[in-house]
Amino acid sequence: xxxxxxxxxxxxxxxxxxxxxxxxxxxxxxxxxxxxxxxxxxxxxxxxxxxxxxxxxxxxxxxxxxxxxxxxxxxxxxxxxxxxxxxxxxxxxxxxxxxxxxxxxxxxxxxxxxxxxxxxxxxxxxxxxxxxxxxxxxxxxxxxxxxxxxxxxxxxxxxxxxxxxxxxxxxxxxxxxxxxxxxxxxxxxxxxxxxxxxxxxxxxxxxxxxxxxxxxxxxxxxxxxxxxxxxxxxxxxxxxxxxxxxxxxxxxxxxxxxxxxxxxxxxxxxxxxxxxxxxxxxxxxxxxxxxxxxxxxxxxxxxxxxxxxxxxxxxxxxxxxxxxxxxxxxxxxxxxxxxxxxxxxxxxxxxxxxxxxxxxxxxxxxxxxxxxxxxxxxxxxxxxxxxxxxxxxxxxxxxxxxxxxxxxxxxxxxxxxxxxxxxxxxxxxxxxxxxxxxxxxxxxxxxxxxxxxxxxxxxxxxxxxxxxxxxxxxxxxxxxxxxx
Amino acid sequence: xxxxxxxxxxxxxxxxxxxxxxxxxxxxxxxxxxxxxxxxxxxxxxxxxxxxxxxxxxxxxxxxxxxxxxxxxxxxxxxxxxxxxxxxxxxxxxxxxxxxxxxxxxxxxxxxxxxxxxxxxxxxxxxxxxxxxxxxxxxxxxxxxxxxxxxxxxxxxxxxxxxx
Numbered sequence: 001x002x003x004x005x006x007x008x009x010x011x012x013x014x015x016x017x018x019x020x021x022x023x024x025x026x027x028x029x030x031x032x033x034x035x036x037x038x039x040x041x042x043x044x045x046x047x048x049x050x051x052x053x054x055x056x057x058x059x060x061x062x063x064x065x066x067x068x069x070x071x072x073x074x075x076x077x078x079x080x081x082x083x084x085x086x087x088x089x090x091x092x093x094x095x096x097x098x099x100x101x102x103x104x105x106x107x108x109x110x111x112x113x114x115x116x117x118x119x120x121x122x123x124x125x126x127x128x129x130x131x132x133x134x135x136x137x138x139x140x141x142x143x144x145x146x147x148x149x150x151x152x153x154x155x156x157x158x159x160x161x162x163x164x165x166x167x168x169x170x171x172x173x174x175x176x177x178x179x180x181x182x183x184x185x186x187x188x189x190x191x192x193x194x195x196x197x198x199x200x201x202x203x204x205x206x207x208x209x210x211x212x213x214x215x216x217x218x219x220x221x222x223x224x225x226x227x228x229x230x231x232x233x234x235x236x237x238x239x240x241x242x243x244x245x246x247x248x249x250x251x252x253x254x255x256x257x258x259x260x261x262x263x264x265x266x267x268x269x270x271x272x273x274x275x276x277x278x279x280x281x282x283x284x285x286x287x288x289x290x291x292x293x294x295x296x297x298x299x300x301x302x303x304x305x306x307x308x309x310x311x312x313x314x315x316x317x318x319x320x321x322x323x324x325x326x327x328x329x330x331x332x333x334x335x336x337x338x339x340x341x342x343x344x345x346x347x348x349x350x351x352x353x354x355x356x357x358x359x360x361x362x363x364x365x366x367x368x369x370x371x372x373x374x375x376x377x378x379x380x381x382x383x384x385x386x387x388x389x390x391x392x393x394x395x396x397x398x399x400x401x402x403x404x405x406x407x408x409x410x411x412x413x414x415x416x417x418x419x420x421x422x423x424x425x426x427x428x429x430x431x432x433x434x435x436x437x438x439x440x441x442x443x444x445x446x447x448x449x450x451x452x453x454x455x456x457x458x459x460x461x462x463x464x465x466x467x468x469x470x471x472x473x474x475x476x477x478x479x480x481x482x483x484x
Numbered sequence: 485x486x487x488x489x490x491x492x493x494x495x496x497x498x499x500x501x502x503x504x505x506x507x508x509x510x511x512x513x514x515x516x517x518x519x520x521x522x523x524x525x526x527x528x529x530x531x532x533x534x535x536x537x538x539x540x541x542x543x544x545x546x547x548x549x550x551x552x553x554x555x556x557x558x559x560x561x562x563x564x565x566x567x568x569x570x571x572x573x574x575x576x577x578x579x580x581x582x583x584x585x586x587x588x589x590x591x592x593x594x595x596x597x598x599x600x601x602x603x604x605x606x607x608x609x610x611x612x613x614x615x616x617x618x619x620x621x622x623x624x625x626x627x628x629x630x631x632x633x634x635x636x637x638x639x640x641x642x643x644x645x646x647x648x
Contacts, residue, residue: 111612112575112612112616112624112629112632112633113633113636113641114595115516115571115574115575115591116571116636116638116641116642117641118514118515118516118520118595119516119520119570119571119574119642120544120641120642120643120644121514122511122514122516122517122520123520123541123544123644124644125508125510125511125514126505126508126511126520127541127644129508129509129510129511421509425509430509430512430513434512434513435512435513435514435515435517435597436597436598436599437513438513438514438515439515439595439596439597439598439599440599442515442595442596442599443596443599443600446596446600446608
């Protein structure tokens with residue numbers, strides 16, 4: 001048998017050799033060289049348009065299938081399943097309840113009907129609450145041929161299944177290896193080149209080269225994820241001596257922003273591969289990495305950040321004030337730490353298009369490596385980045401109000417819902433302070449306001465109790481380092 | 485609607501436990517959140533399945549204005565009486581059909597907790613019972629409850645409109 005397989009073997013080896021060479025050449029010409037030079041062939045956008053056409057076709061097939069069986073196609077409701085009345089305060093609602101019940105009395109007191117208000121609010125929360133749904137991936141209105149985004153989509157015909165199978169082959173057989181290769185190339189280049197640049201004695205040259213190296217490596221990483229990014233309003237790009245803040249959806253946010261400009265990153269020191277990258281990067285560019293113990297010390301953190309922005313030769317700092325990953329349908333509470341530093345804030349809004357692959361990192365469901373693999377086996381990551389005009393803290397505005405103003409601007413630009421809730425609720429329970437706030441409001445209705453001169457003998461008691469500083473936003477004392 | 489797709493109460497078992505409700509952040513903020521949660525569970529049972537879940541939620545469906553057939557069908561879940569009964573049970577935790585003074589005090593305590601003194605609580609409860617308790621048995625029965633809420637627009641206040 002040996003004389004039979006020998007020529008076959010040779011042929012196989014030769015074929016393999018040729019295909020690998022061809023593959024690597026294509027890779028180099030079409031991906032690495034443009035990344036280094038910062039140009040683009042437009043292949044990714046063509047890819048995106050083709051995919052959209054395919055998805056539209058797939059959805060229409062599903063609708064046809066549904067019609068044949070006389071059933072409704074399941075469409076998840078992105079705006080919620082119940083009609084929420086315009087939010088009126090607790091006082092107003094209770095007045096309405098009581099107004100319809102009996103004649104107005106001289107002193108406010110308890111009515112049995114009051115419970116209806118709390119009851120309805122409670123059940124509304126059970127059906128559809130604003131907070132909990134932000135911590136899981138957004139549901140799509142039409143299927144994008146990924147099993148992971150298939151929430152209850154039925155009527156998948158044979159043709160669609162074949163298409164899906166083809167999609168799986170392409171994604172896992174072609175795209176995934178390609179992307180992994182690129183990612184490895186990008187990361188190794190980053191580590192090696194930044195270390196080398198760090199050895200240069202000349203400061204000017206070092207700055208210049210480090211910028212170029214960082215940009216190049218992040219561009220390769222962007223291609224490793226097939227990220228198709230559209231930058232808007234680039235005239236507002238962050239400048240030296242400022243802080244760039246953005247909403248946080250995934251660790252990839254960093255790559256997306258760093259693709260277009262150089263930033264100093266802030267974060268905790270990690271071990272392993274991340275730690276190696278951090279150590280290498282800091283050799284050539286002044287990134288700010290904190291030890292785990294230093295993170296708790298707010299003053300230390302604030303001091304290091306202030307020192308950095310005071311030095312105008314250093315790049316702008318990149319911070320994600322939400323402190324955790326949110327699913328890109330809303331912007332949650334900004335921690336005020338980064339807004340206390342006296343400098344210009346450059347807000348940036350990032351909005352991902354979920355049709356091509358959901359970028360949200362649900363850290364309670366997936367680890368980082370699992371997440372990256374999922375990212376690399378999606379179709380693409382499509383997002384828009386808006387650079388908003390710089391903002392400064394105004395006279396008489398405290399850090400929290402400033403933070404809220406910036407948050408509102410980012411939410412408005414990105415088309416996201418602006419919530420006051422703390423992203424930390426992903427892992428923690430709601431603080432009792434919120435419940436007490438509700439109780440306080442209700443007791444005001446029952447027992448009267450502080451200044452209304454109610455002649456009850458125990459007014460002095462409960463009013464003192466209400467004097468605690470109940471601002472719920474101050475409760476979270478975490479600093480603003482970018483984290484999960 | 486329901487906990488298969490859109491409800492945040494993700495679960496694979498097909499049943500809900502009280503802890504699952506605890507995961508809803510807005511509910512934790514509600515002073516009577518715990519009572520609402522226990523309203524979903526029949527006394528003594530620790531889980532609620534989808535059918536029972538829906539049955540309880542049906543209480544909150546807006547009442548239809550035109551009812552052509554009366555008395556022929558069993559009373560629908562969202563009738564005024566059933567809504568009142570649901571609210572009554574939030575007060576009457578031991579389900580003996582009466583809201584005793586102690587039960588009323590308990591509700592007031594959860595709704596107000598540290599914001600009022602014990603004496604104020606007592607006086608509020610006293611006033612409420614005096615007004616509603618018609619047969620002077622120091623407790624509020626369901627009929628007395630219903631009578632005291634005659635003029636309240638329950639249909640509007642206890643209804644949630646579902647988008648479809």
